[in-house]
Structures are given as C-alpha cells and as structure tokens.
Amino acid sequence: xxxxxxxxxxxxxxxxxxxxxxxxxxxxxxxxxxxxxxxxxxxxxxxxxxxxxxxxxxxxxxxxxxxxxxxxxxxxxxxxxxxxxxxxxxxxxxxxxxxxxxxxxxxxxxxxxxxxxxxxxxxxxxxxxxxxxxxxxxxxxxxxxxxxxxxxxxxxxxxxxxxxxxxxxxxxxxxxxxxxxxxxxxxxxxxxxxxxxxxxxx
Numbered sequence: 001x002x003x004x005x006x007x008x009x010x011x012x013x014x015x016x017x018x019x020x021x022x023x024x025x026x027x028x029x030x031x032x033x034x035x036x037x038x039x040x041x042x043x044x045x046x047x048x049x050x051x052x053x054x055x056x057x058x059x060x061x062x063x064x065x066x067x068x069x070x071x072x073x074x075x076x077x078x079x080x081x082x083x084x085x086x087x088x089x090x091x092x093x094x095x096x097x098x099x100x101x102x103x104x105x106x107x108x109x110x111x112x113x114x115x116x117x118x119x120x121x122x123x124x125x126x127x128x129x130x131x132x133x134x135x136x137x138x139x140x141x142x143x144x145x146x147x148x149x150x151x152x153x154x155x156x157x158x159x160x161x162x163x164x165x166x167x168x169x170x171x172x173x174x175x176x177x178x179x180x181x182x183x184x185x186x187x188x189x190x191x192x193x194x195x196x197x198x199x200x201x202x
Contacts (some may be wrong), residue, residue, distance in 0.1 A: 002111070003110050003194065006115075008160055028098060030107065031112075036093070087119060091147060116128065117165075129170060130166050130169070137176075
C-alpha cells in the first residue's frame with residue numbers, strides 16, 4: 001500500500017509522518033531527499049550554483065538554503081527555474097526509495113511532500129492524505145516554529161496552494177486544529193482503515 005502525505009507548511013505533516021512510522025509504515029520524506037540530492041559535490045548542487053551564483057553556497061561548499069530561499073521566495077520565475085533543476089531528480093530518488101521499501105517488505109509506504117498537489121505528483125499515488133488546520137493556526141505555528149514575525153509567516157504560506165484547496169484532492173483529511181492526542185487518534189484510525197484495504201494475497 002502506497003500513499004502520498006501532504007499539507008501546508010506548519011500544518012502537522014511531520015507529526016503525522018512520525019506517528020505513521022511508529023505504526024510500522026515506511027515514510028519517505030521528500031524534504032530529506034531534497035537535502036540529500038544537493039550534498040556538496042553533487043551534480044544538482046553544481047547546477048543550482050551555476051544558475052544562482054556562489055552566494056547560495058556556504059564557505060564549505062554546502063548549500064545555503066536560507067540564502068537560496070530569500071532569492072526565490074518572492075520571485076516565481078526564479079522558483080520555477082530552481083524546481084526545474086531539483087524536481088526531476090527528487091522524483092527519481094523517491095521512486096528508488098519506494099522500490100527499496102517495497103522490496104524490503106514494508107507493509108505500507110508514505111511519501112511525505114509539501115508540493116504533491118502543486119507539482120501534479122499526487123496522481124502517482126493510489127491515495128492522498130492531507131493534513132490541514134485553520135489559516136490562523138497555521139500562521140501561529142509557523143511563527144512559533146521559525147521564530148519569525150507574522151508578515152514573514154504569511155509570505156511563506158502564500159507561496160503554497162491553500163491547504164483547504166489541497167484537501168479537495170484527498171482521500172483522507174486529518175484535521176489538526178486540536179491537540180496532539182486528537183491528531184494521533186485520527187492518524188491511527190486512518191492507518192487502520194488503510195491497512196484493511198490491503199489486497200488479499202490469495
């Protein structure tokens with residue numbers, strides 16, 4: 001059983017992912033994959049630095065994600081150029097890791113990624129799970145997590161599709177306006193139902 005897991009920034013995707021791991025699923029984190037493919041010396045990092053210049057590198061040659069984020073945050077064309085470099089490589093690496101998990105006997109595999117709907121990648125998965133919360137709660141959590149002001153949080157949120165729009169594409173919607181116990185309980189119920197849909201091996 002394979003599913004996509006998405007939501008908006010600071011809506012609780014990572015919390016759900018951790019819960020799914022505790023239930024026995026393999027969760028492939030697209031953010032981690034995106035970090036792995038830009039390791040110092042990688043072809044992807046070379047292409048990014050060639051396009052955006054050496055200011056997006058730390059002195060040790062690693063990617064300065066904060067500097068790159070500032071460059072693309074309010075510049076859609078720059079973001080598109082960046083995604084044109086990274087997204088194809090990320091997709092290939094995620095597919096490889098999904099295959100490894102399946103061959104390794106994982107009972108269920110989830111691919112956690114913020115932009116599954118925006119990039120069209122959601123159609124690759126038989127099911128799509130979306131973690132949502134109210135806009136106000138999302139802003140509050142992002143300000144607290146990133147220690148930023150409200151306008152910065154709003155800017156980051158505005159770069160993504162509204163989470164309620166993503167929810168329209170979902171098979172499962174997990175509502176994270178409550179507390180942690182409530183989110184865990186929703187995740188457990190959804191996972192148990194998900195596993196009940198496993199095809200009969202006979």
